[in-house]
Amino acid sequence: MTDTALSVSRSSVERRKVLADDATARLERMFEIRGFEERLNALFATGAIHGTTHLAMGQEALAVSLAAELRPTDLVTATYRGHAMALALGMSPRAVLAEIMGKSEGSTGGLGGSMHVSDDDIGLLPTFAIVGAGLPVAAGAALAFQYKGDDSVAVAVFGDGATNIGAFHESLNLAAIWKLPVVFLCDNNVYGEYSRINLTTPIEDLHLRAASYAMPAEVVDGMDVTATRAALARAIGRARTGGGPTLVEAKTYRFAGHSRADTAPYRPAGELEYWQERDPVKRAREELVAGGASADELARLESSVGAALDEVIEVVQALPDPVVTDMFNNIWTPTTRKADS
Amino acid sequence: MRFRQAIVAALEDEMEADPSVMVMGEDIAVAGGPFKTSEGLLDKFGPNRVRDTPISEMAFTGAGVGAAIAGLRPVIEIMFMEFLGVALDQLVTGAAKMHYLSKGQLSVPLTVRASVGSGTGFGSQHSQTLENWVTATPGLTVVTMSTPQNAYGILRAAIQSPGPTMVLEPRNLYAVRGEVQRGAAGLVELGKAEVVRQGTAVTIVTMGQLRTSVLEAVEASGIDAEIIDLITLAPWDRTTVLDSVAKTHRLVVVEEAPESGGWGSEIVAAVTRELFSSLSAAPFRITTPNVPVPYSRALESRYLPQPDEIARQLTQYQSTGTVPAPWWVLEGLSK
Numbered sequence A: 001m002t003d004t005a006l007s008v009s010r011s012s013v014e015r016r017k018v019l020a021d022d023a024t025a026r027l028e029r030m031f032e033i034r035g036f037e038e039r040l041n042a043l044f045a046t047g048a049i050h051g052t053t054h055l056a057m058g059q060e061a062l063a064v065s066l067a068a069e070l071r072p073t074d075l076v077t078a079t080y081r082g083h084a085m086a087l088a089l090g091m092s093p094r095a096v097l098a099e100i101m102g103k104s105e106g107s108t109g110g111l112g113g114s115m116h117v118s119d120d121d122i123g124l125l126p127t128f129a130i131v132g133a134g135l136p137v138a139a140g141a142a143l144a145f146q147y148k149g150d151d152s153v154a155v156a157v158f159g160d161g162a163t164n165i166g167a168f169h170e171s172l173n174l175a176a177i178w179k180l181p182v183v184f185l186c187d188n189n190v191y192g193e194y195s196r197i198n199l200t201t202p203i204e205d206l207h208l209r210a211a212s213y214a215m216p217a218e219v220v221d222g223m224d225v226t227a228t229r230a231a232l233a234r235a236i237g238r239a240r241t242g243g244g245p246t247l248v249e250a251k252t253y254r255f256a257g258h259s260r261a262d263t264a265p266y267r268p269a270g271e272l273e274y275w276q277e278r279d280p281v282k283r284a285r286e287e288l289v290a291g292g293a294s295a296d297e298l299a300r301l302e303s304s305v306g307a308a309l310d311e312v313i314e315v316v317q318a319l320p321d322p323v324v325t326d327m328f329n330n331i332w333t334p335t336t337r338k339a340d341s
Numbered sequence B: 001m002r003f004r005q006a007i008v009a010a011l012e013d014e015m016e017a018d019p020s021v022m023v024m025g026e027d028i029a030v031a032g033g034p035f036k037t038s039e040g041l042l043d044k045f046g047p048n049r050v051r052d053t054p055i056s057e058m059a060f061t062g063a064g065v066g067a068a069i070a071g072l073r074p075v076i077e078i079m080f081m082e083f084l085g086v087a088l089d090q091l092v093t094g095a096a097k098m099h100y101l102s103k104g105q106l107s108v109p110l111t112v113r114a115s116v117g118s119g120t121g122f123g124s125q126h127s128q129t130l131e132n133w134v135t136a137t138p139g140l141t142v143v144t145m146s147t148p149q150n151a152y153g154i155l156r157a158a159i160q161s162p163g164p165t166m167v168l169e170p171r172n173l174y175a176v177r178g179e180v181q182r183g184a185a186g187l188v189e190l191g192k193a194e195v196v197r198q199g200t201a202v203t204i205v206t207m208g209q210l211r212t213s214v215l216e217a218v219e220a221s222g223i224d225a226e227i228i229d230l231i232t233l234a235p236w237d238r239t240t241v242l243d244s245v246a247k248t249h250r251l252v253v254v255e256e257a258p259e260s261g262g263w264g265s266e267i268v269a270a271v272t273r274e275l276f277s278s279l280s281a282a283p284f285r286i287t288t289p290n291v292p293v294p295y296s297r298a299l300e301s302r303y304l305p306q307p308d309e310i311a312r313q314l315t316q317y318q319s320t321g322t323v324p325a326p327w328w329v330l331e332g333l334s335k
């Protein structure tokens, strides 16, 4: 394999850095995320992986935009629908896939699985499988940053459905009264599991919920990298400079079903097609071509990313499983030996 | 029928029998439930009685408490037991205290169902059994199930109960098939254990998905064990268990939970206190190690006591009268 951004030899921090100033690198990462999720879907279908998975096809622009705006020293809490975020923030496809396949090389040694990828180097906490659970934790990390006089920022990424759970409201309120350096990033992909937002929530414009916490809000087309970056830059900048929290609502769409078994029969006719027109990968590509990039070169980039991913899959499938003693690892007790620091 | 269909059948029969029974939960109506445990109910009973909720466990569990006090018999579905964490107050501190705090005036005929347990590859935040979240609460009945028949019977009994009942459903069993007798004859009495196999050599107390593993282990080892499936975990059936141990003089509890703090400790403590002088060996528990449920398929299958491990421990216990070490001690992996 050539030393592309996919290579394990690139650290997650380096993989993050390339996104800030290079639109082609951002598109390449979006190809990677899309290709990763598509291949994962196929792998699950063959039974090569057990358990469940939650794909984020359609939500690539948001992940890449956030990664482009954040520093690796900032902290992110994300969800079980976390592969796109993990790849965008810098984790290698190999590390993410190894975790999903329960291999010992995975980010938690195969003990966590698809819902719990993480990378301490880039501030990605093990992703949260309980809806809403990441919001108070992000607020708490922001409290620590504020306390220490550090200009880092915490970001909680969560879905539209999570805005109906107590943790959302409690966290926004707490962050607002303490002016915490946190960004609440709602990935409004229209669905919570099998239910369209209108069936569970009286409003579809979730940024409006910020008003009751006197919190600034942004609403943005989450399928558009440029617009999403701009909104996130304002929110992150506000947090970094003592301006307190912001609720950012990114309008996206979940192209896949909720989880592996779900074919999304409940979608209204035409809805998927409407959003596919706005496909973030397609749009980012068109934007680059409009700016003078060669369409052929981008197509070549896309297929080389795909080929690299195929190679990663082969490599990861051959990796060893954890051994039985590994299930006893990293369970904190008061007598656990302190890690060297 | 399948286990999950037995649950649908219980809900259906209770809804037929009592118009105040209604069900609420995430994606339980239109989609028929994430595990298809309410399939067809919406069509049959309509949206007033079969309700999809937002992702708001605290609100709909608490609403279940209020609705129960005000005359309904709500059945709440908590998709994975872990999600009860955000609603526990409403059940443990709320529902379970109402009768007590009203001088017995109020009753809370609420049923909270949750899927529990390991074996399905959902990882450490979606595979716990967590009985001990709910078993230390006087006033709350806690039940579980192990066959399509007792799933049907105990769920109906829970819904009929005038008090709050927590129903723990082993998720790994939802696809299992078995005969189910519907109607009054299929009911299971709350608080009554099921003697699965009669025997004289040792009493084995278990429940949930481990019942099958215990049966397998007993058959493989040829030990004349009496197997008791608790079904109701709180308050558990002391009479059946104590009578059995009085006869066998030995007790083993096989449970799906980390060794520390598991429900089996309660059984061992009670048996020790009541029957100490008649015991021919120390009672003990076969449990999971003190670890979160690991995701990797290779490890998850090892986490749960397997039939061969149960058989090994039983055989040693029976032949030596000493308490065997669990596999992780034998292999030097943990204490």
Ligand SMILES: Cc1ncc(C[n+]2csc(CCOP(=O)(O)OP(=O)(O)O)c2C)c(N)n1
Residues within 6 Å of the ligand: A079, A081, A129, A130, A131, A132, A158, A159, A160, A161, A162, A163, A189, A191, A192, A193, A254, B026, B055, B057, B079, B083, B086
């Ligand atoms: C407290 C809690 N309740 C229910 C669930 C089950 N669940 C997992 S994902 C999900 C839908 C979440 O929807 P949303 O917040 O919009 O995020 P999305 O999945 O669309 O990314 C639900 C209900 C859970 N994990 N935690």
Ligand SMILES: [Mg+2]
Residues within 6 Å of the ligand: A159, A160, A161, A187, A188, A189, A190, A191, A192, A193
């Ligand atoms: Mg959503």
